[in-house]
Amino acid sequence: MRKSFAKIFALLLVVALSVPAVALAQDEQVTIQWWSHWANEPAKVAVIEQIAADYMAEHPNVTIELTWWDKGPLFDAIRNTMIAGEGAPDITTFDLEVSEWVEAGWVLDIEDYLPWDNFLPGIKEDGNFEDQGIEGQYKFNISAVSNMLFYNPDIFAELGIEVPEDYQFTTDEFLEVVQKCSDAGYAGVADAIGNRAYPGVWPAQAALWTLVGPEEWNLYNNGLKSWDTPEARQVLEYTAQLRDAGLWPTTFSTMGIDEFHIYFHTQRKACMLYVPTWYPGRAFQPQENGGQDPNWHFGMLRYPSWEDGKGNDLLWNSFESGYAVLSTTEHPDVAGDILAFAAQPKYGALWTAVTNSPSAIKYDVETDWPSEELQEALGAVPGQWDWYWEEFAKVYGTMTPAIGTTTRCGDFEAAVVAALNEGLPLGLLTVDEAIEMLDEALCAE
Amino acid sequence: MTTKAHASPGTFTSAAVSSRNVARKKPWGPILLFLAPVMLFYAAFVLYPVGATMYNSFHTIEANLGQITTTFVGLDNYKALPDDKIFIQAVKNTFIWSTVGPTIELITAVGLALLVYFKVPFFRFYRVAWFTPMLVSGVIVGLVWRWIFNYDWGLLNVGLRAIGLDSLAVNWLGRRDTPLAVVIFVHFWATFGFSFVLVLAGLSTISNDLVEAARVDGASTRQIVWRVLIPLLRPVLITVTLLSFMGKMRAFNVVWVLTGGGPLHFSETVATYIQKRAFLWRSIDLGYPSAMAVAWFGIVLLGVGLLKLWLGRKETY
Numbered sequence: 001m002r003k004s005f006a007k008i009f010a011l012l013l014v015v016a017l018s019v020p021a022v023a024l025a026q027d028e029q030v031t032i033q034w035w036s037h038w039a040n041e042p043a044k045v046a047v048i049e050q051i052a053a054d055y056m057a058e059h060p061n062v063t064i065e066l067t068w069w070d071k072g073p074l075f076d077a078i079r080n081t082m083i084a085g086e087g088a089p090d091i092t093t094f095d096l097e098v099s100e101w102v103e104a105g106w107v108l109d110i111e112d113y114l115p116w117d118n119f120l121p122g123i124k125e126d127g128n129f130e131d132q133g134i135e136g137q138y139k140f141n142i143s144a145v146s147n148m149l150f151y152n153p154d155i156f157a158e159l160g161i162e163v164p165e166d167y168q169f170t171t172d173e174f175l176e177v178v179q180k181c182s183d184a185g186y187a188g189v190a191d192a193i194g195n196r197a198y199p200g201v202w203p204a205q206a207a208l209w210t211l212v213g214p215e216e217w218n219l220y221n222n223g224l225k226s227w228d229t230p231e232a233r234q235v236l237e238y239t240a241q242l243r244d245a246g247l248w249p250t251t252f253s254t255m256g257i258d259e260f261h262i263y264f265h266t267q268r269k270a271c272m273l274y275v276p277t278w279y280p281g282r283a284f285q286p287q288e289n290g291g292q293d294p295n296w297h298f299g300m301l302r303y304p305s306w307e308d309g310k311g312n313d314l315l316w317n318s319f320e321s322g323y324a325v326l327s328t329t330e331h332p333d334v335a336g337d338i339l340a341f342a343a344q345p346k347y348g349a350l351w352t353a354v355t356n357s358p359s360a361i362k363y364d365v366e367t368d369w370p371s372e373e374l375q376e377a378l379g380a381v382p383g384q385w386d387w388y389w390e391e392f393a394k395v396y397g398t399m400t401p402a403i404g405t406t407t408r409c410g411d412f413e414a415a416v417v418a419a420l421n422e423g424l425p426l427g428l429l430t431v432d433e434a435i436e437m438l439d440e441a442l443c444a445e
Numbered sequence: 446m447t448t449k450a451h452a453s454p455g456t457f458t459s460a461a462v463s464s465r466n467v468a469r470k471k472p473w474g475p476i477l478l479f480l481a482p483v484m485l486f487y488a489a490f491v492l493y494p495v496g497a498t499m500y501n502s503f504h505t506i507e508a509n510l511g512q513i514t515t516t517f518v519g520l521d522n523y524k525a526l527p528d529d530k531i532f533i534q535a536v537k538n539t540f541i542w543s544t545v546g547p548t549i550e551l552i553t554a555v556g557l558a559l560l561v562y563f564k565v566p567f568f569r570f571y572r573v574a575w576f577t578p579m580l581v582s583g584v585i586v587g588l589v590w591r592w593i594f595n596y597d598w599g600l601l602n603v604g605l606r607a608i609g610l611d612s613l614a615v616n617w618l619g620r621r622d623t624p625l626a627v628v629i630f631v632h633f634w635a636t637f638g639f640s641f642v643l644v645l646a647g648l649s650t651i652s653n654d655l656v657e658a659a660r661v662d663g664a665s666t667r668q669i670v671w672r673v674l675i676p677l678l679r680p681v682l683i684t685v686t687l688l689s690f691m692g693k694m695r696a697f698n699v700v701w702v703l704t705g706g707g708p709l710h711f712s713e714t715v716a717t718y719i720q721k722r723a724f725l726w727r728s729i730d731l732g733y734p735s736a737m738a739v740a741w742f743g744i745v746l747l748g749v750g751l752l753k754l755w756l757g758r759k760e761t762y
Contacts, residue, residue, distance in 0.1 A: 075724075076724060079724065079729070083729075097727065098727070099727065100508055100727055100728050100729050103508035103509060103729075104508035104513050104729050105508070105512060105513065193707075193708075194591060195705075197705070249597075250596040250597055250616065251595050251596050251597050251598075252619065253596075253616060253618040253619030253708060254591050254592070254594060254595045254596065254599070254618055254619075255595070256591075408727065409727060409728075410722075410725075410726030410727040410728050411726075413726070413727060414531070414721070414726070417707075418707070418708075418709050418710065422707050422708035422709050423708065423709050426616075426619045426620075426708055428619075428620075428621055428708060428709050429709070
């Protein structure tokens with residue numbers, strides 16, 4: 001009898017101890033801290049907050065607390081909190097420029113959380129670190145990037161510059177265009193390095209892309225190949241020719257990134273603008289906030305082509321900063337589930353509709369496009385920028401997208417900034433000196 | 446009757462005992478209680494970071510396959526410093542700055558302080574106006590002066606062109622020879638007010654009787670300045686020079702915003718380069734930047750010591 005009671009008692013004890021655990025798991029209130037950059041891009045803020053609100057509506061036991069940052073201070077904060085071992089959020093902005101986080105074990109593998117079929121091709125190449133011997137996927141992307149070249153049609157008309165039928169000048173023709181613009185008192189392109197370490201590199205990167213194609217480009221761009229080759233020298237010499245023809249504005253070293261957007265779309269002092277598809281984040285805001293006149297329609301061009309260039313017909317794509325789950329999270333499953341929730345096609349469509357940036361998430365325009373009410377609720381004006389997408393489709397729609405990545409080591413990153421962002425555009429370095437500087441800093445494979 | 450030139454041993458013993466008694470009577474409990482918060486703060490936010498930096502300087506921190514490994518490397522980080530071209534450029538720039546900067550700051554501060562001391566017209570306005578730049582954040586200073594130095598529409602070049610000096614309207618932040626001069630000037634503009642206030646305070650402590658006596662003796666204003674005021678200001682001038690030197694040796698925020706240390710590291714300082722190596726070098730290794738910071742700390746200490754020796758020789762009046 002006693003043994004029976006003991007057994008029954010033990011059984012009841014086990015049940016009693018397990019029931020609260022199950023009940024807790026089901027009703028447990030979970031708070032997810034989500035730190036995101038894009039603090040100064042209200043459209044992107046609106047979409048992410050909508051995603052968070054929708055998730056919380058479907059999961060009443062989950063509270064998502066979003067904190068908005070500028071990217072630099074955010075990355076500093078993540079580094080500090082992860083080293084300290086406390087204070088870090090569950091989800092954070094993540095990009096390849098902080099790939100050392102993955103090497104340090106700070107970022108969780110989210111391979112099993114995300115529906116990868118929902119994303120564009122190339123997504124997995126962007127968020128893996130197999131080259132560093134690390135398995136898994138670490139980056140959730142909501143935004144894709146295409147690298148574009150805009151032109152001011154009014155200036156082109158004034159100067160009698162005709163856009164080719166295939167929207168692509170040859171490199172020689174492009175040089176002539178730049179010279180014409182410069183002779184008329186315009187800058188070839190609106191570009192500046194006052195507060196960024198990369199815009200000055202775009203013309204050289206674009207020329208390299210069209211000449212050597214994406215595979216070789218990735219090697220050159222990431223310091224995995226010597227720049228003392230005929231192709232690289234050809235690109236840098238061409239860049240120097242463009243510089244001498246007046247490609248860059250005289251305010252190149254002082255203008256900030258916001259300023260050179262305005263230099264192009266409002267001050268209209270430059271013929272062209274190299275810019276990725278995050279252009280709308282700054283330019284498609286109200287004019288009093290630094291945005292452009294929505295009724296001013298600029299044109300788009302393909303990057304100048306080389307004879308026998310391997311990348312002439314390839315659209316240089318990449319992915320913008322995305323999100324990652326940090327290893328210190330106490331709720332990895334919930335954090336992963338939130339990112340999986342955000343990977344639905346309707347949010348890809350919402351991203352594009354509201355931010356006017358391409359989405360990394362595939363969607364069907366017919367079934368996934370958000371209602372006008374929802375767009376307006378998030379601050380968008382439906383149809384206002386349709387002309388932009390029509391131009392994009394017209395010029396780039398028939399190009400084959402290919403992925404270019406940037407995962408440089410620190411020394412090479414510094415060399416690229418010094419040589420290609422500053423030295424060559426400002427005429428402070430010769431081509432030989434630039435090549436020497438880059439080659440001295442190559443990354444070990 | 447002779448006067449004892451020295452106190453008797455008994456007096457010394459009495460003094461020592463008296464001193465010990467005073468020490469025993471001090472309320473050490475309350476003293477420590479009141480000092481504790483600031484000492485804790487100092488330990489947590491000064492001593493610990495300095496100690497951690499020194500520790501890190503003898504190690505490398507590597508991330509590999511999800512693991513962080515800290516490895517003792519002895520003096521390897523320090524030995525790498527002389528071969529680092531960017532570090533050498535940054536040291537050179539900072540030494541130039543810490544020589545030129547304090548010199549122009551001292552001359553300006555003394556000159557302006559004397560103007561206020563001698564109550565030139567509107568001296569009360571100048572006393573406030575010349576200190577005002579100190580109140581502006583270094584970030585704002587950098588941003589505003591970046592606009593002022595804009596080649597096309599910056600105030601400087603527009604003004605130069607307006608008076609026919611087009612040849613002087615150059616790309617101030619985009620050349621080899623001007624970016625360092627620009628950051629030195631901007632930093633000087635932002636900080637000379639502090640030296641000015643210190644010198645003015647020093648002048649206000651000089652007895653008017655001395656100045657009046659000099660006037661009675663027929664000294665001109667120039668003679669009063671050079672023979673009375675400047676010598677008496679010596680301790681203040683030494684302090685101002687040392688503070689200015691130390692400030693320039695660790696200048697960061699104005700440079701960071703104005704030029705970022707560029708172009709091509711022509712305006713790089715040790716502080717900006719440490720910042721880049723520590724946080725913007727695609728690495729979590731703090732060992733090498735820590736070695737830079739510790740080495741520079743030693744150099745600054747040495748520099749301050751040598752300056753003190755050179756400037757601090759005693760004079761009697």
